[in-house]
Amino acid sequence: MGLRPLDLSNWFESDHGVAEEVDEKHRLLRDRRNEVVGLLDSCRPAAEELYGMVLEHLSRPKVAAVDHPLVDASLLVPDDLCIMERFDDEWRLSGAVVAFPSRWYLAAKMGRSLDEIHDVVPGYETQLASPVNAFFNRMTPERSVWRLNWSLVDSPELFLPPSHRRPPDDVEEWFFRVERQTLRVLPQTSAIVFTIRTYVRSLEELLSSSADYGTSLLLALDTAPLETLEYKGWVGVADRLRDRLTVN
Ligand code: HEM
DSSP states (O other): OOOEEOOGGGSSOOOTTHHHHHHHHHHHHHHOHHHHEEEOGGGHHHHHHHHHHHHHHTTOOOOOOSSOHHHHHHTTSSSEEEEEEEETTEEEEEEEEOSSOBSOOGGGTTTOBHHHHTTTSTTIIIIIHHHHHHHHHHOOTTOOEEEEEEEEESOOOSOBOOOOOOOOOOGGGOEEEEEEEEEEEOTTTOOEEEEEEEEEEEHHHHHHHOHHHHHHHHHHHHHSOHHHHHHHTOTTHHHHHHHHHHHO
């Protein structure tokens, strides 16, 4: 699962880019709200609690939410925010503002269980489903975690719904996308908050800055199962990368 203990003072990373990302969220909420917001009625108490906690975390005065409290909370940080609630014996996605999806549709995941959300992820059912469900059941407010997820994508856009993937002709036109994810229990409502902060850098920039980066990435691609390469749209990418590394 790649989970590490989270120091709660670092719940959200405040670094450069925050203002631009929050601006982008405002734009998406105005122009494509149905694609970036998902709210089941049940999530409101957890959303209220989360909004209060985010205000407190940022040392902002307590003010009533103008929009749904989850939307207001999401506009305070660059991260995407998801609320997981336990019902029908499963942890389910009941509220979300995801402005920066990595090739998935929020609407298709609403109300779904962890297993259902991940049913397209190769290897999830066999290797991750049981430990992830067990971990969620054991989580407490004192035990928060974070993890990283990386991907290669054919666009630098943060808002990335599913689309036809570009053939990997030119490695220089690919981008390395990292998600910093955190999980934390809300003490009052016992809902679990999942946050996702997305960082994107051009592959070219990373290849130029470190020789080790290229070899590590190539190793990861060469050892990934074919079904993963297909799910990610990475078939052929390793060969292009190998060519690029040999030329330079
Ligand atoms: C310990 C917790 C979790 C683990 C270990 C985990 C693991 C993963 C992995 C390995 C992938 C594939 C990533 C990739 O291909 O780049 C994935 C995708 C995904 N995960 Fe999780 N995940 C966790 C929690 C969650 C939660 C709480 C949500 C709730 C929204 C979530 C939503 C998703 C979605 C929407 C995708 C993309 C699926 C698609 O392509 O349709 N994950 N996750």
